[in-house]
Amino acid sequence: MISEEQQDQAALYVLGLLEPREAAAFESELNANAELRDIARELREAAGTVALTVPPQPPPASLKRRIMREIAIKTEEPTPIPQERVRFGWIPWAIAAALAVFCGLLALDRVRLERELADIRGSDPLMQTTFYTLAPSAPAPADAKATVAWQPGRQSGVIRISNLPAAQPGKDYQLWAVDAEHKDPISAGIIRVDQNGVAQVRFKPVEKAEHVKAFAISLEREGGVPKKEGPILLVGTT
Amino acid sequence: MAETSTAQQMRDQEMIAQIGRRDQGAFSALYNRLSGPLYSLAFKMLGDASDAQDALQEVFVQIWSRASTYDPEKSSVFSWAVLLTRSRAIDRLRARDRRLRVVVESTAENKVAEATDASTVESAADTANKKDEAAHVRSLLNNLPEDQRQAIELAFFGHHTHHEIAAQLGQPLGTVKARIRRGLLKLREQFRT
Numbered sequence: 001m002i003s004e005e006q007q008d009q010a011a012l013y014v015l016g017l018l019e020p021r022e023a024a025a026f027e028s029e030l031n032a033n034a035e036l037r038d039i040a041r042e043l044r045e046a047a048g049t050v051a052l053t054v055p056p057q058p059p060p061a062s063l064k065r066r067i068m069r070e071i072a073i074k075t076e077e078p079t080p081i082p083q084e085r086v087r088f089g090w091i092p093w094a095i096a097a098a099l100a101v102f103c104g105l106l107a108l109d110r111v112r113l114e115r116e117l118a119d120i121r122g123s124d125p126l127m128q129t130t131f132y133t134l135a136p137s138a139p140a141p142a143d144a145k146a147t148v149a150w151q152p153g154r155q156s157g158v159i160r161i162s163n164l165p166a167a168q169p170g171k172d173y174q175l176w177a178v179d180a181e182h183k184d185p186i187s188a189g190i191i192r193v194d195q196n197g198v199a200q201v202r203f204k205p206v207e208k209a210e211h212v213k214a215f216a217i218s219l220e221r222e223g224g225v226p227k228k229e230g231p232i233l234l235v236g237t238t
Numbered sequence: 239m240a241e242t243s244t245a246q247q248m249r250d251q252e253m254i255a256q257i258g259r260r261d262q263g264a265f266s267a268l269y270n271r272l273s274g275p276l277y278s279l280a281f282k283m284l285g286d287a288s289d290a291q292d293a294l295q296e297v298f299v300q301i302w303s304r305a306s307t308y309d310p311e312k313s314s315v316f317s318w319a320v321l322l323t324r325s326r327a328i329d330r331l332r333a334r335d336r337r338l339r340v341v342v343e344s345t346a347e348n349k350v351a352e353a354t355d356a357s358t359v360e361s362a363a364d365t366a367n368k369k370d371e372a373a374h375v376r377s378l379l380n381n382l383p384e385d386q387r388q389a390i391e392l393a394f395f396g397h398h399t400h401h402e403i404a405a406q407l408g409q410p411l412g413t414v415k416a417r418i419r420r421g422l423l424k425l426r427e428q429f430r431t
Contacts, residue, residue: 004416011419015393016325017400041313043419046426048317050394051279051324052375059277063291064269067298068262074302075260180334213334 002035010036014043128153132215134236140164144197146234148215150177155208159215161191161199164233167219174220175203176228180211190224191217213237250315258306265302272316273298276323283327283395293326300326328397378428386421393418 006029012018013026030036134146144164150157159175167173172192176185186205193199216235218228250271256264276297280290300322308318379387385407392403404414 004419007423008412008415008419011422012393012400012415014321015418016321016328017393017398017403019399037311041311042426043422044313044317044321046422046429047324047394048314048320049375049425049429050379050390050422051275051320053379054275054278054282056274057278057281057290059273059294060287060291063277063294064266064273066291067269067295068266070295070299071262071265071302074299075262 002033002039006036007039010040011043014040014047130212130238132212132236132238134215134217134234136234137232139231140233144234146215146217146236148236150212150215152210152212156202156204157188158200158202159191161193161217161234162197164193164197164199164217166193166195166197170222171219171230172222172224173217173233174224174228174230176216176218177205177209177212178214178216179209180213182207182209185216185228187224187226188215247314247316251310254301254305254308254315257302258308265298268301268315269298272319275316276319279320279323280327283324284330289330290327293323293330296326297323324394331397375429378425381428382421382424386417386424389414389417390421390425 009018009022009026010030013023013030016023018026030040128151130150130152132148132150134148136142136144141163144162146159146161146164148157148159164173172190175188175191177188178185186207186209188203188205189201191199191201191203214235214237216232218232219230221229250268253264253268253271257268273294277290277294280293280297281287284290284293297319301319308315312318313321379390382390389403389407392398392406393400396403398406400411400414400418404411407414409417
């Protein structure tokens with residue numbers, strides 16, 4: 001007899017939601033229990049069913065060709081060199097050497113171009129700015145939007161919000177920078193919109209954010225929180 | 239149902255066995271059968287066509303490499319491929335560290351620049367069947383109690399741990415686990431009838 005707790009664990013296991021230690025313990029249990037394995041199979045099939053609820057989206061034409069090409073490369077066996085070709089065996093080596101020289105020249109040119117680009121970026125503030133478009137997520141109004149202009153070098157940015165109603169009493173909107181180097185989003189301050197649902201403010205995250213992947217706005221307790229607690233209302237990447 | 243009928247499962251298993259013997263024709267046929275739903279899933283989870291294509295490439299290369307390790311006792315080929323796809327998509331989401339990602343609710347607005355893969359263009363009857371099936375499964379999911387549906391969607395399409403899901407729903411961990419399990423089993427049961 002399988003307990004409900006075991007079934008719960010099985011559901012989390014098939015979805016890969018258990019911590020590694022929990023998963024290892026469950027696998028031991030699974031190996032010793034055929035009934036539990038049956039439940040796990042049922043749950044896997046149920047999980048497969050969930051995928052069918054997704055609106056159909058056809059893959060592009062090129063994808064199959066790309067995949068078939070990769071499979072063919074993986075399948076290719078090394079072919080023996082015919083005897084008559086041995087006399088000209090130096091030709092591939094000569095081509096390879098020429099290509100190596102050519103690649104070397106290309107690499108040097110690339111370094112030069114990257115330097116030039118870095119100089120241009122350094123002298124033009126607009127080139128140092130990254131723009132993020134934030135889209136609404138329930139429960140924000142569908143027409144709410146925000147744009148962030150972020151300058152990583154200065155560690156500061158400007159956000160413009162529109163169509164976002166004022167936060168209810170006792171609440172505040174809080175801006176977060178999602179940085180690849182930080183486990184949790186970094187607070188970038190409280191934002192208050194005017195009676196027209198508009199705000200334009202300059203902000204600075206409380207910690208250094210050098211690899212910002214996204215910005216988000218959540219609804220938090222009045223005055224803000226050190227770690228995100230409330231629902232996300234707007235979020236977006238570059 | 240076309241995706242999981244016993245006859246289809248047997249055909250899928252035969253294709254996997256042939257792929258295990260390095261049969262590119264069988265691989266191509268399996269791609270034609272599975273790429274639509276798998277790509278749709280990857281696209282929904284990643285919200286980006288290019289990322290979804292890369293994820294799907296990884297999945298099919300994995301199917302090619304691991305076909306011989308597929309275990310029919312554990313799941314159907316379809317569910318195996320779905321869970322592989324979900325897993326690859328989650329890896330990508332984690333790599334991006336989009337901890338605040340929201341589930342893309344509507345893929346209809348996202349235009350795919352390239353033409354549809356001719357090999358996946360099926361007969362009108364097949365396409366209609368698949369649309370009917372998707373609508374049917376969506377209705378089954380929507381028929382679940384709201385709390386179960388919400389827990390399943392967060393668990394399946396998100397890349398959160400069960401602790402994070404519990405925190406997000408503001409519910410005790412045990413409650414969330416039970417909702418996921420009950421919802422999945424109910425969905426399975428309804429799908430079969």
